[in-house]
Structure formats: C-alpha cells, structure tokens
Amino acid sequence: MVFLNLALMVRARGPDEFWRKRRIFKLAAHYRSRTRNVYSFAIRSVHRALAYATKGRKLKKLDMAQLWTTRVEAGCQQYGMGLETFKDGLARSDILLNKKMLSDLAIWEPRSFEALVNISRERAAVEGLPDIKRRSAFNQVYGLRNLKLD
Amino acid sequence: MSFLAQTMRQVLRQVPSRTAALAGGMRSLSISPAFLQQNKPATESVDISAISKDQQKECSNICERINQQVAKSEQGRLFAVVHLCGKQFKITPGDIILVEGYWPPTIGDEISLDKVLLAGARDFTLVGRPILEPGLVSVKATVVEKTLTHTKTHFRKKRRKQYMRINFQRSPNTMIRINSIELARPVDGNSEAEVEPSKRLF
Numbered sequence: 212m213v214f215l216n217l218a219l220m221v222r223a224r225g226p227d228e229f230w231r232k233r234r235i236f237k238l239a240a241h242y243r244s245r246t247r248n249v250y251s252f253a254i255r256s257v258h259r260a261l262a263y264a265t266k267g268r269k270l271k272k273l274d275m276a277q278l279w280t281t282r283v284e285a286g287c288q289q290y291g292m293g294l295e296t297f298k299d300g301l302a303r304s305d306i307l308l309n310k311k312m313l314s315d316l317a318i319w320e321p322r323s324f325e326a327l328v329n330i331s332r333e334r335a336a337v338e339g340l341p342d343i344k345r346r347s348a349f350n351q352v353y354g355l356r357n358l359k360l361d
Numbered sequence: 362m363s364f365l366a367q368t369m370r371q372v373l374r375q376v377p378s379r380t381a382a383l384a385g386g387m388r389s390l391s392i393s394p395a396f397l398q399q400n401k402p403a404t405e406s407v408d409i410s411a412i413s414k415d416q417q418k419e420c421s422n423i424c425e426r427i428n429q430q431v432a433k434s435e436q437g438r439l440f441a442v443v444h445l446c447g448k449q450f451k452i453t454p455g456d457i458i459l460v461e462g463y464w465p466p467t468i469g470d471e472i473s474l475d476k477v478l479l480a481g482a483r484d485f486t487l488v489g490r491p492i493l494e495p496g497l498v499s500v501k502a503t504v505v506e507k508t509l510t511h512t513k514t515h516f517r518k519k520r521r522k523q524y525m526r527i528n529f530q531r532s533p534n535t536m537i538r539i540n541s542i543e544l545a546r547p548v549d550g551n552s553e554a555e556v557e558p559s560k561r562l563f
Contacts, residue, residue, distance in 0.1 A: 261516035261527075268513070307491040308478055312442050312449045316479075319451075320440070323479070323486040330488065 279310040286317030290328045296342040300331030303338060421549075427485050428547040436482040439542040441500055444476035444492070452539045457505065460535040466504045472537075474500040480542070487548065499545040506536040 225231060232250050238260070239246060239253040246256045284294040301308065306327065308316070316324045335343045430436050440453040450458045466472060480487045480498045487493055509531040518525045 258516070258518050258525075261514055262518055264514065265516050305490040306478075306488060308442060309449050312451060312478070315451045316442075320481060320486075323481045326486050327488065 276310065279314040282314035282317055283310055286314070286324055287328060290325065290332075292328055292332060293342050296335050296340050297328065297331050299340060300333075300335040300338075301327065304330055304334045306330070423485075424548045430482075430484060431544050431547070436484065436544075439480060439482050439498075439544070441474075441477050441481075441498060441542050442479040443474040443500055444478055445474055445537075449478065452500070452542070454539055454541050456539045458537050458539065460537060461510075461532065463533055464535050466535070468504055468507055470504045471540075472502050472504065474502055480544075496545055497548070498542065500542050501540040502537045503540055504535060505538045508534050508536075510534055 235250065235254050235257050236247075238257045241247075242253070242256060246252045280294070283297070287294055287297045308327075313324070313327070316327070332343065427436075438453055440451060442449055442451050445458070446460050446462070446464055448460075452458060475492075475495055477493045477498045477500060478489050478491060480489075480493060487498070510533075511531070513530050515528040515530060516526070
C-alpha cells in the first residue's frame with residue numbers, strides 16, 4: 212500500500228494481513244479447538260489472556276500475602292496464640308520480621324519460630340493484651356517496671 | 362462529665378467495697394481498648410539488684426554456651442534473615458538471592474549485608490530488635506549476575522469502547538551469591554557496638 216496522502220495513511224491498518232495475523236496465531240498456538248486456527252476466535256482469546264496476565268501479576272502478590280498470613284496464623288495456633296496478638300507482641304518488642312519471613316521460619320525453622328512466639332507471648336502478657344489469659348510471670352513476681360529486655 | 366464523677370464519688374463513699382465492681386461497669390462503657398484498662402498488679406518491693414544479678418547470670422550462662430559451641434565450631438550452618446532493598450530474605454551460605462529492580466552494585470562486587478534481623482543455627486537463635494548489633498554477624502555476598510527480566514506484556518482493553526493499550530516492560534534483576542555467614546565475635550549480653558558502624562548498610 213502506498214501512502215500518497217494523509218488520509219490514506221490514517222486509514223492504513225499497519226503491517227500486512229499475514230504478519231498481523233501471524234503475531235496473534237503465535238500466541239494462540241497452544242490453545243484448543245478453533246481458538247487456535249480461526250483468527251476471529253483467536254484474537255478474542257489472546258486479548259483476554261493478555262489482560263488476565265496483566266491483572267494476574269498484581270493478584271499474585273495479593274495471593275502470596277494471603278498465603279503467608281494463613282501460614283503464620285497456623286504456626287501461632289500450634290502454640291495457642293492468635294495471629295493479631297502474635298504480631299502485636301512482636302511489634303511491641305521491636306522485632307520487625309515481615310509475614311513472608313515469619314511463615315518461612317514457621318515452616319523451616321520451627322525452634323526459632325517457637326522462640327519468637329514465646330517472646331511475643333511474654334510481651335503480650337506484660338503489656339496486658341486482651342487475648343492472653345495467662346498472667347505474665349514477670350508481672351506476678353517482679354512487677355512491670357522491673358522487666359528489662361534491653 | 363463532672364456531674365457523673367460527682368455521682369460516682371458519692372456512690373463510692375457509701376459503698377467502698379464495691380469500687381472494683383463499679384470500675385468494671387464503667388470500663389465496659391469506655392471506648393478505649395480493653396488492654397489499656399486492665400488492672401495492673403501493684404509493684405511489690407523486691408530486691409532489684411538480686412533480680413538483675415539473677416537475670417544477668419542466666420543471660421551470661423546462655424551466651425557462654427553459645428560461645429563455647431561456636432569456639433568448637435559445632436554450631437553447624439548458620440542461617441540469617443537480612444533486609445535488602447526493602448525486602449527480607451532468609452539466607453544460608455551458598456544461596457543465590459534475586460534483587461528486583463534498579464540496584465547500583467555491579468558484577469563481581471563483594472558486599473556485606475549488614476541489616477541482619479535474625480541469625481540462627483541448630484541450637485540457638487539470635488533475634489535482633491529490630492536488627493542485630495553491627496559487627497556481630499558478618500554476611501558476605503558477591504554480585505553474580507545482572508540481567509533483565511523476561512518481557513512482561515502490559516495489556517489493557519475495554520470492550521466496545523475502542524480502547525486498547527499494549528506496553529512491554531523489562532526491569533533489571535540482580536543475582537547475589539551468599540558466600541558466608543559467620544559469627545564475627547563472641548556473643549555477650551551487653552549490647553555495645555564496639556565496631557564502628559560501616560557507612561553503607563546493605
């Protein structure tokens with residue numbers, strides 16, 4: 212196609228039909244049935260797939276965060292502790308491990324995780340978080356102001 | 362509010378023994394969270410120096426055992442949780458970790474990761490608040506590879522609205538090999554930074 216004037220240039224649809232379609236067909240090569248072979252079907256499913264892939268990259272991050280939360284919660288429940296109290300207790304003791312690390316520790320380093328749970332529980336008991344039934348040993352014996360963690 | 366306080370005081374004067382019950386009743390009306398309202402037990406008079414000595418003894422005992430184990434090098438392989446480029450990684454010697462996005466160090470750079478949040482071995486764990494004191498655990502690493510990610514297609518389309526955008530993006534990736542994780546000096550209870558903190562914290 213020769214672009215003799217501006218009007219034609221605007222109407223031109225880009226590369227040759229074969230190459231334009233081949234780009235789509237290459238992406239649709241592994242699809243099933245007519246979405247693989249029929250252009251009008253193929254382009255529809257390719258567009259949908261690309262849009263899903265774009266959205267999925269964000270969803271993956273959210274899904275992973277949810278998964279880590281679930282794992283950490285399960286890890287706490289082994290020791291009879293709620294997730295919120297656990298996180299609160301850690302934050303109040305200035306331990307700033309994130310959810311990913313806590314879930315990794317819960318799976319691969321159970322003894323370290325148990326230590327973290329103990330630290331958090333003791334801190335929660337000392338500060339009197341509502342979820343902890345047991346009174347802190349420190350509170351009962353020595354009083355709050357004698358607790359020196361630093 | 363002052364009226365309420367006055368009434369309370371009158372009631373309390375009449376029935377001094379029910380102070381606790383009344384306070385409990387008022388507590389349920391309050392909007393501040395429950396843990397702020399708990400009755401903290403009164404601090405008893407105890408010999409503080411004895412306690413601290415007791416704690417110190419226990420603390421030094423634990424440190425002693427860790428140091429002995431490290432001195433005999435029976436601690437096995439250490440692992441550490443480090444903070445790098447806004448993310449936390451659980452690493453052990455020999456690992457390769459992937460730093461996503463722009464990050465200045467180039468191939469062959471030997472770096473030390475100083476923000477160690479947690480370090481552990483088979484029998485002990487050192488927990489930083491929030492990071493371990495500088496110079497206690499030395500994590501050495503080498504930048505192995507700098508590449509780009511695969512091409513990500515950013516595609517948006519609205520049906521029946523003649524709206525379609527397609528963009529392609531590749532972001533830099535850096536791979537780092539963890540060479541060694543070691544306890545640089547013996548663990549002691551007092552947290553004094555003897556080593557001058559390095560100027561760069563990776």
